Amino acid sequence: MNRTQLVEQIRQKQTYLCVGLDTDITRIPDHLRTHPDAVFEFNKAIIDATLPYCMSYKINTAFYESQGWKGWEAMERTVRYIPDTHLKIADAKRGDIGNTSAQYAKTFFEVLPFDAITVAPYMGEDSIRPFLEYTNKWTIVLGLTSNAGSHDFQQLQVSGSGAGKRLYETVLEKVARWGTPGNLMFVIGATRADELAEIRSIIPDHFLLVPGVGAQGGSLEEVSRYGMNKDCGLLVNASRAIIFAGNGEDFAEAAKKVAKEYHTEMATYLQAL
């Protein structure tokens, strides 16, 4: 899915919601847990229920890998189940030397039909470049994350590349030069107005994947007000808040209800575009 298609789909669907399939098998409703293909069955029901209300699905690879190769197979079946009208993100946080990153890119862009993958920036340009070489695929680089640990390194002041700049700002600046707003996004866990304004001054055009709305606790209104650009430029993720909204036989209905609420709220912010 290229940028034109992405923006068009957002306008059409009136949503920039990303549903995070962090499918923790211990939190799947009881009636499904003993199913031989529990993870996929759960995901299938969630996808069917939320499809009209979201723009994207984000598969968190950790929750599949922890089920061994069967989990990996469930991930494969899940990503193939998601229709092409929705952006398919592998939340994998990969990144290694060039020849190894090339293998990860092959994994998620060729072996599996993902549109996008999250990548960690610590190892620099040659660790990110192999992902960017794919046409109509997206590399989503960690900028500022939403967890407490983001203060340990991302918020450090960096010298030598402009006064008072923080590491994550240097990451945004530098990485932005390696790709384009057509193949590169950033993970931005910021919800504060001043941070988002600062970030938008560095990368005005890029899409931002925003975690931390819902269980991780950011405000959708703030993010939308300060993070949106003329093409929307946002994918806002909610995982547990949607997929584990209920834990009975009506779990998919409960998920649908929450996704629909996000959709309603997002549609109002999109009106302002």
Added chain:
Amino acid sequence: MNRTQLVEQIRQKQTYLCVGLDTDITRIPDHLRTHPDAVFEFNKAIIDATLPYCMSYKINTAFYESQGWKGWEAMERTVRYIPDTHLKIADAKRGDIGNTSAQYAKTFFEVLPFDAITVAPYMGEDSIRPFLEYTNKWTIVLGLTSNAGSHDFQQLQVSGSGAGKRLYETVLEKVARWGTPGNLMFVIGATRADELAEIRSIIPDHFLLVPGVGAQGGSLEEVSRYGMNKDCGLLVNASRAIIFAGNGEDFAEAAKKVAKEYHTEMATYLQAL
């Protein structure tokens, strides 16, 4: 494997070689490539041939994931094949928010019997902590990597935490406080004497996993001279230089020959301890 056992094994085996199983299926010898279980058969032969000459095996997850769930299964069979006398490292470069890192830790330390995993530091303490909570397991955090991209961020000067310090030095300092030399190692791709001396002044006791000897081109002598501590404190990796030393039916013999050369050289450096 705890630190006492690791040091004891190094003394006994007279080697600190780590063999990197970067098993690229396109580089496997022709006669094996059509085998239904080619990756595992290749690894098995390499392990059998190199076992007396190395201390550790490092499985680079990217090369397995790129074969889909079957590759994941081959990784599982490979790690189970390595005997407990050798440290089993998952070179996975994972790292995410706490609940997700906990899933990765479960994957590599419980579902799979790895002793150690490589982890990226960008997301900070709560992304690393879940790995450190396992007893007799090792978390190997990226410090200074050996690729060109290490200059992009790792070598940036950081202010506010001491004058003239580089990001990777701050990473070493800070991360060292979260664990102990008994559960924490660092990836250090340095081969220059001055860098290694500086690194040893920050983390004198930790084991360093050193990539970049062999195909990536560092000098084993330099690394050993400036990186060793009283417990050896080094695991030096070679991947392609060993496993793809030959590409005929005698590939395992060729691998053995190179591993044996490393062993001979390492034994001389260990004499000096």
